[in-house]
Amino acid sequence: MPSYDLIVIGAGTLGTFHAYHAAKAGQRVLLLEKDRYPIGATVRNFGQVVPSGLAGRWFDYGRRSLEIYQEIQQQTDLTVRQNGTIYIASDADEWALANELHDRYQRIGYTSELLSKTQCLVKYPSLQPDYVAGGLYFPQEMSVEPEQMINRLLAYVQQKYSVDYRPGSVVIDAESNSAGVTVTLSNRTQFQGGRVLICSGHEVRLLFPDVLAGANLVVSKLQMLLAEPVAGLELPGNILTGLTIRRYEAFQECPSYANLPTPDNLAELKKWGIHILFKQATDGSIIVGDSHEYAKATEAEDLGYHTQDYINELMLAEAQRIVTFPLTIRKTWAGFYSQTKDEIFEYDVTDNIHIITGIGGKGMSSGAGFAEATIGRFATN
Structure with a gap:
């Protein structure tokens, strides 16, 4: 059974940036996406990176996201344009x-x-x-082409950081065990991970539906x-x-x-x-x-x-x-x-299975910075 340090479920902006930061930090990362390519909120938005409209910690994450976009844009073209x-x-x-x-x-x-x-x-x-x-x-604020950005980011994390990206992978179970977490796909393929991160967007019924039903999403x-x-x-x-x-x-x-x-x-x-x-x-x-x-x-x-x-x-x-x-x-x-009214939904199913969703309309502007902070927090746990 293939084994990874981190398995991320959901290859939208939030999931992919978590995969990016983890892989950049030297972790072996598997990124699973249920569709053939991302089709959710990540590609159905303006593509505006506008921290100015955010409040509290999300402004700080957005400000850092501007720097992260610039850093990656220097390595590969994500369609980032600093045009204000x-x-x-x-x-x-x-x-x-x-x-x-x-x-x-x-x-x-x-x-x-x-x-x-x-x-x-x-x-x-x-x-x-x-x-x-x-x-x-x-x-200093930016715009991107959403559909091109996420697909180019996915290509970049695979090429540069060896993220194992597997689209068309519908996850039906994630179960903790003595070795970490076993993730099972609908075709019964299994993977082993030290930690699993679920970034499922507005999908609340495939994994841990009872948890998500009670999340007031x-x-x-x-x-x-x-x-x-x-x-x-x-x-x-x-x-x-x-x-x-x-x-x-x-x-x-x-x-x-x-x-x-x-x-x-x-x-x-x-x-x-x-x-x-x-x-x-x-x-x-x-x-x-x-x-x-x-x-x-x-x-x-x-x-x-x-x-x-x-x-x-x-x-x-x-x-x-x-x-x-x-x-x-x-x-x-x-x-x-x-x-969610609580800014974002973060829930630890177990010590090594985590749900992060409900970021609302902040993902494109602040998701990169937020994901960096999350991976950093995991590293200290």
């Missing part, structure tokens, strides 16, 4: 929050720049002038849109908007957030958890979104796998209030991720 993030405030309340967050980041040495309305329109001429009150810019369903390229259009970096300022955790910690009113024209958007973001892919297409609907993880089917035209129309109408270029939709999709 802008939050566009649309009214005085959002602008006040932008100023407060800027002040906080100035105190801790995280580079940000306040841009006037005129400066925003010079840097981002495709914005609707009537929308813009000002902007908060983070030059919630699945969020997101709708996103892909618009056709527009001739001559260049959108530098990640463009986040007033609704994002009203939603992201970093702004919620600002002094004036508690008294933030919701204008009547935003009430229906808020009901569906909509905040508008734009990111231009390397082929010129434009990702627009997103919305948020919620269900208990054990009742995720209730969300359905369809997309609602009504939600897409709400997003498009708000997007066209923000930008001047036309949005001709090529395709729409739904993404799913699990989250």
Whole structure:
């Protein structure tokens, strides 16, 4: 039976970065993925690495993640582009929050720049002038192409650090024994590991379903849109908007957030958890979104796998209030991720079987730094 120091179950961003850090530290690592390639939240997102929107330890993990992405990008092309993030405030309340967050980041040495309305329109001429009150810019933040990034990272950890990656491997059991943990696949193949880490995303029924059923995990369903390229259009970096300022955790910690009113024209958007973001892919297409609907993880089917035209129309109408270029939709999709009120779900089934899931929408921005900390903690145990 093949034996490893660490077996990671789930090859999304969270699982793969845990495998990367463990292998980099000299461990023999097996990485198992139930599908032929990752198809979950890791590839159904904007590909924005934006620690600025995170709070608490997740900001710290995000800040470290920027460094990790840069380190790997110097070795292999993960599609990482340090092209910055802008939050566009649309009214005085959002602008006040932008100023407060800027002040906080100035105190801790995280580079940000306040841009006037005129400066925003010079840097981002495709914005609707009537929308813009000002902007908060983070030059060090990044974007990636999600599907390309994870597949290139998987190739890199195999080639550089000899991670044994096995897609199409459905794990049905992990059982502790005197030698560590035995992992069994659906085809009855078995592997031995000193430690097993389960990064199962929003999948809560294959392994330790009783544990995950009691974890108070919630699945969020997101709708996103892909618009056709527009001739001559260049959108530098990640463009986040007033609704994002009203939603992201970093702004919620600002002094004036508690008294933030919701204008009547935003009430229906808020009901569906909509905040508008734009990111231009390397082929010129434009990702627009997103919305948020919620269900208990054990009742995720209730969300359905369809997309609602009504939600897409709400997003498009708000997007066209923000930008001047036309949005001709090529395709729409739904993404799913699990989250918990406790920031993330971490559970030790035994001393050497660990579940880590429910990172929510923070995985792309902070997963690399978080995984490094987790592997470091394991090393000291």
